[in-house]
Amino acid sequence: MAEAPRPSVVPPGMEANWYKPLTEDGLHRIHEASLTLLERTGIQVLPSECRDIFKAAGARVDESKDRVFIPRPMVEDGIAKAAKEVVLCGRDSRHDLHLTGRKVYMGTGGAAVNVLDLESGAVRQTVLADVARIGRLVDALDNIHFYLRACVAHDCSNELLDVNTAYAALTNTSKHVMVNAFTSKGAFECIDVAAMIAGSREALDARPIISFTSCWVVSPLRYAPETVETLTEIVRQNIPVAISSAPQAGATSPASLAGTLVQVNAEQLSGIVYTNLVRPAARVIMGFVPSVADLRTGNFTGGAAEFAMMHAASAQLGQFYGIPVYNSSAISDSKLPDIQAGYEKGITSLAAALAGSNYIHHSAGLLESMLTVAYEQYVIDDDINGSVMRAVRGIEVTDETLALDVIDQVCNGEGHFLGTEQSLALMNTEYYYPHTADRRRRGDWEETGSRDMREVARDTAREILAIHKPIPIPAAVDSAIRQRYNIILPPELAAIEDQ
């Protein structure tokens, strides 16, 4: 995994323009319907600074119903003002993400509450050490491009949660870190810790190594008052933020996929209007997270084909507006890393990536409809993402790859391509070789214990956790953070430079 100075076969940020689940006509109709929805049905916003900002900008407010109606020109203005590229930085600049156009990055996500214990396989509550250790895995795995904190630290009080989560993530990976903040105070603390690690508040502004995800909407079309306040503060601080709305088709949005897309798109556009009123060209990423309610039970469902299509369609919508997109894949509904988890992840990740989604979170580690993570699942999903990113890269057609001379030479010569110069040259550039998936014949596989991919991945996860060393933060910085904040993560679970 962490070997190669060789250039990657599947570098982060390749462009995908391959899969379009919406026709041009369908795309336009969803766009138009979203504008109609904002103008006619509007969004629910309780009396607040947010509502005042909308009103001052010219939105019609029905105070008896607490609804804000956004006229079409205001939406168009918001889209025009919106940032067309958002750069998310890593502590190591090799991990910077340039979210724009059809560039594809895949990383973690979720707020899982349980983890499958790496030794026993039993389910247990997640704690802060899991945030740290998962960060270390993400740091080591090449096809997980960023670290959105994946689970809840149940051993942190509400007051300590935000800052400790940010600290545990930032000190275990030099990839970009995205967090959630439950309060404005929590957000300020996370920003402060990131600024200390970045060197200064200005350095953080220049290279944002931290960003936020904000679930400011409660579907359908309602703003969550406190979360909006936090979102407003983050935008004022010029820190990147993904505005995430997550309607569930059949429960909190229409059962029709097109209707759910209309609603999530309207929610997103309202957020683009709002954040760009707070700060024009704010570093905001559209966050489409439509899911499905299994209408037999009402259960949240993330592994369905309907989910996959809606996320690919979201990428098309973002590209239509030219605004970066945050969405999801690889949320399996299986309770363990079995064949169900495999196909649900394969299908949803391929769909989202081939459509050119910019920031595909949830794409590693998750099981049980987002409730559970598993260490070995990160290793497995790294291989899945490698395969998906190979498909993103596509098929290069050049005079050289068309290979007419090679074929002619082999047909008139030895009859085999294995030893040709071209084969040797392409071995390390044309193919993604999985690190954990097994391609051996049965006899060879039996000789090493007939282990399934999950078992092999467990070993890899253990090995990474035992030996991988992320780029450390200076000890002085760590001390300063610990003096200012009540950091409960033991120093040995953070990468700190020896003095």
Added chain:
Amino acid sequence: MAEAPRPSVVPPGMEANWYKPLTEDGLHRIHEASLTLLERTGIQVLPSECRDIFKAAGARVDESKDRVFIPRPMVEDGIAKAAKEVVLCGRDSRHDLHLTGRKVYMGTGGAAVNVLDLESGAVRQTVLADVARIGRLVDALDNIHFYLRACVAHDCSNELLDVNTAYAALTNTSKHVMVNAFTSKGAFECIDVAAMIAGSREALDARPIISFTSCWVVSPLRYAPETVETLTEIVRQNIPVAISSAPQAGATSPASLAGTLVQVNAEQLSGIVYTNLVRPAARVIMGFVPSVADLRTGNFTGGAAEFAMMHAASAQLGQFYGIPVYNSSAISDSKLPDIQAGYEKGITSLAAALAGSNYIHHSAGLLESMLTVAYEQYVIDDDINGSVMRAVRGIEVTDETLALDVIDQVCNGEGHFLGTEQSLALMNTEYYYPHTADRRRRGDWEETGSRDMREVARDTAREILAIHKPIPIPAAVDSAIRQRYNIILPPELAAIEDQ
């Protein structure tokens, strides 16, 4: 599985126009290079009727090198003459396949030599009873649309193999059956048995319930003399045939994906020219089966992203010519139904189907790079195919699905979509509900034994084999077949009408 008179959410033969791994320019360059290859490098054909047919039509023959060079106008003529639709029938006309355009059908394939025993899980050689029992599974599973015999009957002598395989398949499913014939005599016997079941040779001509796959090419660009003879006889009999060429990138074709596509396309076009010389508008399906050699070991690899892309590209090539395409997906390199098998199948099947491949064989049952099948894998792959076919169906955008009124009503009313008329109406039409994948929460799942998908699928496979009754063939027909041929399948393993 076999319940519903309700219309299917994912009917066979839906059209897919969603995924295009080749740009227009890339597609044209591959086409042009293929024509150059046929003209300049040519194909190896030993002295034979086939070579005489090529020569008589105007191909240049280099007798010292046994190579046939096909001029560009001859290829264009072959493409023009070729059948643009091939209909493959089932004993039950509900299962007819109309191979044309971008219609998608998914079914079995392979010539596996081993099976994972349904009870012990241990690997053992396949026998004729497996051909029969797998046919019965295929008959019961809605998202496996045809039965290409999937494994080798090791208990049949060479002489009995073809006819017994055809009998075992045709008497266990009313879906379309495709077989291989190792000799012309074997092909005639299969056709005869099918004609007896169809009612007459004319009835079979009108409704071909049997077809063949012919591996007449040994890559790179060599015709296999005896197989070509059999192919020629099948075409003369007007029985549908998929001409299958299966180069392995890096071993029997260039390591570059584009080069492998050029070669397989040239092989295919030569076959289209040849079969249409034998019989204009012959019922021929282009059979692209490019695979990958893992260049670290030389092993055949079917689960790779590179495989997935080449098969989607093959669909584009077939659509470019307007000729139906047979290709592959779901060939996992895993030795058992684990998470590796899941993601490899999910990725390769989604890619092939979204590209509009007409006849995706191998898409159920296979493991271990085609060497092994497993009963439970058919059940699992039926769910995977259901999910994939849901993505093929796409997102319907209409005034009704845009759902502006429903959203407005919910936002101004009860705030929830679960009870709306639309949700109730769409429950049975908008969503594919898996029969075996598990969407329950952990507690519910633990209460029923914490079983993974493989274990549940085993039960389903056992249940189908115990109770499913395919449409039987008349006892008189069975007697007549058994009088004419040495059928070693016990009658109780065939569906025969009680007298």
